[in-house]
Amino acid sequence: MKKYKQITRRKIFISMLLNPLFIFIYCISMYELYTLCKFGRTGHNIIVLAICMFSYLIWLIVFIARSIKIPLNVSQENTDSDSTVKVKSLYKTMWTYIAIVIIVAITSFYGYKIYNTAINYNGKLAWVLEDLRNKRTVKLEHNNIFKDGIEGVFTDINEKIDIPKELYVSGNFDLIFTNDGTITSLDTFIYGKDDKDKLKSFLITYDSNKSEKIIVYQDDYVNADYNEDKLLNPLMTTMNVIPLKETVNKWDENEYGIIYGGKRSWGYNTNGIMYIDLNGNIKAPNDAPSEIIGYTVSLFVPGKEDIYMPVRYNLVKDLENIFKEDSLDKKRTENNLEKSSEGSKKPSGNTEEEFYLSDKTGYRLQITGAAAGSRFYSLYGTFDGGITWQTVNENPFLGSGGGASGITFINEKLGFLALSHSGGSHADLYRTEDGGSSYEKVDFPVVKIPLKDGKTYNPFDFPGMPYDENGTLNTMVGQGSDGDYNKNCEALYRSKDQGITWEYVKEV
Template structure:
């Protein structure tokens, strides 16, 4: 009891509480830590001193400051200081009330990941995420918040990267990841979870085009043309190049280069730029992968003026449509819809196929829809058996998707589970009635169900459906 009633101890305890609270609130390490340690050491020393003194004087009653009134006052002082500063420390640790709250958040959210696949030549960009996936399961569909910047050495070793990505897990819960790596500071990838991001989930910010493009190009061959020791990669998502074409290289899904002069005034794509940092005189190489229609967009000021030669070159891009009525599959195999007749806004179509890249065509089905339909707006084949054709009706207000699994000899309408929404006035409507053309990703098929020309629900929003059985059955995923 004599220990806690000593005025020296009370003063030391007050200084200790004050410095600890100040440290928790403001985190001024250099200003507080030394005084805090000195007081703590002195307090421990005094405690040891009093313990030794009490043990040596077991039979003798200590008289120093032993009155009952001083004991009560001392206990009240200690209790008051503990309560007062305890509340302050608690506030500094909650609701971002002080530095301690940020330290706690960082400890809870900041994680380290072993970085083993650190050679961009060997593992590409996917190696970064494969290492992260070993410890933390990332969503299958990822988006970038701003950009993805990577620096690497001449031998391909990654020295730095930084990005902020987000996505939804299998339960539909949003996950965010601030990813940072600096070889000069740590051997591990720094991962900060559950940050705040402007998550609009726009296809403009998809990360998949980056992965696919890097897999098709040779970064090592690209940088071998520059006599430098450090290089960089930059990806920002979708970019509209307008008339600026310096350094742009168009490639198809075979990695083959497509002549740039075949395209018009506007070029919209997902470029992956390889460049030399701080060397503006060296023109970056900007790879644009021509792939699924929602990744790459070609716009021309007057599309009807395209020559037959340009049209033929555009047709050889694997897996893309030159027009809404024609599709290139692979190895010279193409499909097209011919308009045989037209009446009252409806069309009679026939389906043709070529195996020699258009030199000879033959009819697969002279009446694939068993009569007149609306206007076809797209055609897509997975292989020589399974394919899809989209048809709009009522002036584009609604659409239908047809599927074949016998190479186009017969088609059946694809049925989707209808989703209704309730308006503010209580009315129930089903606005999603215009299926787009399917696209393939990671062994699955996806299709966007949009609103037709008359749709205006929720900013003309859409739904996404997926299929695991090549389009026979579909399930709404978001």
């Protein structure tokens, strides 16, 4: 009797499992589970999945009820004919195989699609798994910048996460706080090496309107060049000596900001610059006879930078030496001005990184970064004879790195820059027609010099600065540091459309 009941229960279970209604509900639940993993539409998917789960629960209750009511009498009289029984058995067998194929197909199809949503960021599930691996939350206990400083934030983070001692900032460190010192938001991306010399990176965000916890994403991708200009420690050092509360209270606003991006150049612009030493001594420069470069922490009023000049604390070791050096630089500049021709006040001598169009207008390529032997530049301009400088183009070479090999302007709109590569073996020329706001790379027609094996090559790959000759632009294109063709001669190119297109003229 016990064995009979077990066989009967198995038959009941299989028959209910292969029921078309059950298969239909199973198909819907697998589809909804897939779309939930793919798109994360919790509002819609969870409701449908809940209905499916409720249907499965009813199915289970029905199965239990039918199992309990299995008749005790083993023998049952069959009134159907043999032929009818055979037909029913045949249809039942066919449907059993069909139902099994459908269930396997549904499971395989949606199982594979669900698996794909978990890899390579193909769906919401991949991001959820990524968060489980790398996302950490830390309650911000030290949330008053006046009392706890920047160190308070990292004290809280270190309670849960081991952060390297020497850190670098990728981009900027941005922090917003209220007039009573309460931190309301924080954004930064930092990285460094742990005790095992392994790269660790941390994307840190905080928004008091959304949560009282700091969100930290670990081991995210970062271009780690370990440039000392991007050290984070000078931020801590500067924040410990600047009169933060006294500075922001002068503005009498509800919200203030702090921004730090490592060492940066302010050119010759002294607006808002405050030199500060390790003892908290402060001195503002009256002028800038030399370029202002240093680790700078800026304080500002968010959204009102045009109304309130940000205060830029530039950390120095010795205030007295800074101003002595500035005084010497000022004397050198004055001597250069006195030596300039015809009484002009234009600074003497244009170089590969600096060019003066007139006594008032000049341009300079300023290094903003370095990696693998290459340098990256921004273009600065002055329109008052070098007293102040401003950024004209943050990326004139369109993201390329190398060494500046020339700068010139034909007039206030038309100008050229050159960038060398591979130790000066070749270079590219860039053209602007809007005063430096945008640049495009210049293409020269290829000169084909025949070789003994019948092949040809172009030795002229190092363009110089174009110059105007009776309304036509000319430029000499050399061979670079690796050139040896025809006693290292150059190619003369000419343009009749202001440098847009060029034609080869001859060897020189």
